[in-house]
Amino acid sequence: MRKDITVEFWRVTVASKVIMCGRTACTLAPDEVCRSCSVRTVGKDGTKKYEAPQWRDHPGDHKYRPSYNVAPTRFTPVMISEHHMKGVKREAEKEEGEGEELPSQLIIQPMMWGLIPNFYKASSPTGHGYSTNNCRLEDLEEKKMFKPSLVRGQRCVVLCDGFYEWQAIKGSKTKQPYFIYAASQSEGIKIWDRSSWDTEGVWSEEEGWKGPQLLKMAGLFSRWTSSEGEEVMSYSVVTKAAEGKFSDLHHRVPAILNTDQEVQDWLNYGKVEYKEALNLLAKVKAEVTWHPVSTQVNNSRNQEMDMNHPVDPKKEAPPSGSSLFMANWLKKGSGKVKNDDDVKVKEENKVKKEEDDEK
């Protein structure tokens, strides 16, 4: 009920700005992020092995810092085709004549969440005032903000453990946050619990990555240069209408790439034209699972490690000492409500009834 009214209100009166995916968890270290994206390759001598994409730091002082509670404007790992980097020859092209097609090489580098529009001129990458954390798949081609990235093939895959979404609860003032992550986890692996997978054999060239499966969200990126000549790369997460069970939770969902092939097709802008790539995103189904988490995550300043742990929402967080204090104090005041006729009447009735009962 409440949700409907709110949504309706936003639509009618204020703006078409609907909050979508705006919080993630990225807790893996750079080397782990790379290894988790390993693909199986066949060397020239026919040996098969797993190869992890290369890590590249963002120029300047923009470091990726793993976090359980990542909000826009933070730098997080994003996978792109190496052809976006100057001076990198295209390996796959060289090999093409030899019959075997190799997947094009990928690199992973941190970029800022929230695409900086190319037309924005300023010394600082933040403060352009546009909401660019997400872009809607439906109208990507019409948006001046995102069209240039689309045309230039600046497609990326945003890597994260999972993202958070808030579900409005009927008749409640608070929203319940959920942590949403890839459904395809190996048995025994809890993506929110490092101790369930962080062992010596978690990665090897022979067997690949045995840790948690990261969520791979389709994104667009831009390369922006500040008025002071600083280069900042930034991204936006593509979202689409939610389908299936997830739509009970929220009406929008990031476009999630489930297979290596989907990832390759989305990133290989030389081979897959943008129209075809958008068709691909329209088809992909989010293979995700989720659990409720603590409302601690609501504040992006909270960075505790248990942010994405499952909680039982029925068992409310124990009230703080201060809130108990407040509740006890207010109990003393019940029956002395001032200035409200309705309540006064009710209270009087109650007193009368109590008197009657005593008789």
Add this chain to the structure above:
Amino acid sequence: MFEARLVQGNLLKKVLDAIKDLLNEASWDCADSGIQLQAMDNSHVSLVSVNLRAEGFDKYRCDRNIIMGMDLTSMSKILKCAANDDIITMKAQDNPDNVTFMFESPSQEKVSDYEMKLMNLDQEHLGIPETDYACVIKMPSGEFARICRDLSQFGESIVIACTKEGVRFSAAGDIGTANIKLAQTSSVDKEDDAVIIDMQEPVTLTFACRYLNMFTKATPLSPQVSLSMSPEVPLVVEYAIGEIGQIQYFLAPKIDDQDN
């Protein structure tokens, strides 16, 4: 039919600025005597009480008591569309689904209407216990806002200690400690600048800066603020809303959760 017209429309704008950071949504109780809002913040540590008296409005009519649940973020967005010198009128039917805000420019040349859908909120009536306070400190509201802002750089909480000599605000944290002492004003030239302490017994209590800083969003409403304290009861921070009412913030003292 409910209708309330306020020539000084910017008072209502300021009231919204004073509560919207603390409350996401709240119910406005409209009765013959005036408009009231009482709500606790999400963490249930503080309580806000707004009271606008019927006499304070330039025109006030309320045939039946109504409760209007509003999304305060949305209401604030609408009120942002009113100019500071606009006359604001709130209107609703007896069993309203909507509330209308009408803004008139002083010259009456521009009239805007904004209609907002109301929400069904679970409303618990909060009884505020009548309390005699051991200390009541009246001080310039700007000074209080400044003190809260300055001290919140040092730590998460502020200690307010009131003695007959004056009132001391202090904070401690990683970077060091901070102490601000205000003495009672001896000669009052301007009433708004005075610090007046009415003390029965000394009180020292600790409060979370975060909340105090949200309360000081009400500073533009009034040149003076009053802080009322007693041991074992919440602090009351009160601002007058022009001539028409007042806003009170109740805040539970900081309690170490481990002790409980």
